[in-house]
Amino acid sequence: MIIRPSVPEDAGTVIPLLYSAIGSIAFLLTGTSEPETALSAMKEWYQRSGNRLSYANVLVAENEGKPVGAALFYHGSQIAELDRPLLERLAAKNGSAPSSFPVEAKKNEFYLDSLAVSPECQGRGIGSLLMKAFEAEGKRRGYERVALIVSSDKPRAKKLYSDQGYAVDEQLEIAGASYDHMVKQL
Known part of the structure; x- marks a missing residue:
């Protein structure tokens, strides 16, 4: 098992995993209620840099050459910039959009968007390995607080x-669901 940075070519394997993790939030981000359309839009965003769903924000757990897990993350202070292309x-597409998505991450935390x-x-x-890799990335970047x-x-x-x-x-x-915001000091 290795943990590595993602590449755009991981989209076909990683996006279905991330989709299963974020549930109805996928529809909010993509502006559709159709699962196949949401998956297609997520794959498109994944293959680009500079947005919330980008491969550049992902670590992949790989086993025997195949991605079997993923962690998507970014710093809370970057969310407005990362969401701008999606909005x-x-x-x-729709003639209008919200001014922002619901706030999940605070501006002072390195945020694990999806695991x-x-x-x-x-x-x-594998989930524990990805968590450790996410936290190590936060430390490497000099952050003191992680959240999800x-x-x-x-x-x-x-x-x-x-x-x-x-x-x-x-x-x-x-998106109509209840979540617990959890934090940890590094």
Whole structure:
């Protein structure tokens, strides 16, 4: 098992994993309620730099040459810049768009947007390896605080994060779902 930076060619494997992790947030980001259309738009954004869904913000867990897990992250202070291309596309496509997406990350935290492991590889510690790699990247960049959100209906994921030292500091409502915002000091 290796953890490596993602490349645009990972889109076909990584995007379905990230889609499964973010649920209805995918529809919010892509402006559609159709799963196939959302997946297609996410793949397109993944292959570009300078946006929230970019491969440049992803670490991949690879086993036998195949991506089996991914961690998507960015600093909270960058979110307006990273969301701008998505919002502009929504405005062009629909004639209007929100001025911003719901705020998940605070400006003072290195934020784990999504963590996903393929179903056949879950329970093997890959999620923990990706968490450690995410935190190491935060330290390497000089950040002191990391954060994430977890859906209230995903107790296994919440336990993984709690076991890694994350604690709930607030609850959020995003795209009609309830989430716990969890933080950890590095």
